[in-house]
Amino acid sequence: MSWRIVGAVTRWEPNARGRLEQAALELFGEHGYEQTTVDDIARRAGLTKRTFFRHFADKREVLFGGADEFKQLFVDGLTGAPASAAPLEAIAVTLEAVADAFHDRRELARRRQRVIMANAELQERELVKLAGVAAALAAALRERGVAEPAASISAETAVAVFRNAFERWVAAADRRELPELIGESLDALRGVTAGRR
Template sequence: MSRWEPNARGRLEQAALELYSERGFEQTAVAEIARRAGLTERTFFRHFADKREVLFGGSGTFQDLFVAGVEGAPDGAAPIDAIAGGLESVAVFFEGRREHSRQRQAVIVANAELRERELIKLASLASAMTRTLRGRGVADPAASLAAEAGIAVFKVAFERWIADGEEHAMAPLVREALAELKAVTAGG
C-alpha cells in the first residue's frame, strides 16, 4: 500500500465518492474505499469515524467560514445583512468544487440516512448562526429567523448551482436568492 503518498484524506474522499456513485452508499465497504485509495482501513479510521463522515468532513470548515462571515459584518448591520456576509464567505468554499458537489449531493439524495445527516448538519449550522447573531446583540426571534432564512437561501442557491447546465459561480446565485427572499418578505 502507498501509505506514504501525500493527501491520504483527499484520496479517501475521492475514492469513497467514486464508489458511492458507482455502487451506492450502502453497498460500499470501508475496506473497498481504502483499497481504491491505496491505503489501509486503519488509515481510513484515522481520518474518518465512519463511512458517512467522508461526505461530511468539510462541514466544520464550512461552519467556521459562515460564522466568520457573520462576525465580520459591519457593526449595526441588519441581521439578514450579517447573514449575507456569511453566505458570501461560504460561496468561496465552493469555488472549483461544482462537480464534486454534484456527485456528493447525488449520493446523499439517494440515501435516507445521508439525507437525515445532511439535515442535522444544516440544523447545526443554523444554531451556530443564531448564536453568532445573538453575540452581535440580535435578540430572538430575529436571530433565529435570520439564521433559518440564511440556511434557506443557501439551500436554494446551492440547488441552482449544482443543476445540470448551470455555469454561474455560487456567489451570484446566493445574492440572487437573498434578493428574492428580501423581495418576498417586503411583499413584492
C-alpha cells in the same frame, strides 16, 4: 499492507484519512453508496475496516470531512460583516463570502452532490451539518446583539437561502454563478416577507 518497501521514511503511507476520503468518493460514484462496503473503501485505500472507523465516526462521515471548515466560513463571514449592518444585511454579506469559497469548485460540488442526492442516509447527514451551521450562525448573531428568537430564525433563514441557491447552482441546468443565485433567493425572501404576492 501499505508499508513502503524501499527507502521507507515512515512505517505507513501518509495521509490515510485523505486516501479513505478519495477512495470513498470514487467508489460511491462508481457503484453507489449502499453497494459500497466500508471494507471496500478501506481496501482501496490500503487499510482495514477497523482503521476506517478510527478516522470517521461512521460510514457517512467520510463525505463530510469539510463540514467544520464550511461552518467556519459562515461564522467568519458574519464576523467580518460591519457591526453597523442589520441582520439581513449581515447575512447577505456572509453568504457572499461563503460563495467566494466555492467559486472554483463547481464541478467537485456537483460530483459530491450527486452522490448525496442519490441516497437518503446521506441527505439526512447533510441536514444535520446544515443545522449545525445554523446553530453556529445563531450564536454568532447573538454575539452581534441580535435577540432570540430573531437570531435563530435569521440563522435558519440564512441557511435556507444558501441551500436554495446552492442547489440551483449545482443543478446542471443553470449556468449562472452562485452569488447571482444567492441574490435571487434573498430577493425572493425579501419579497415574501414584505407581503408581496
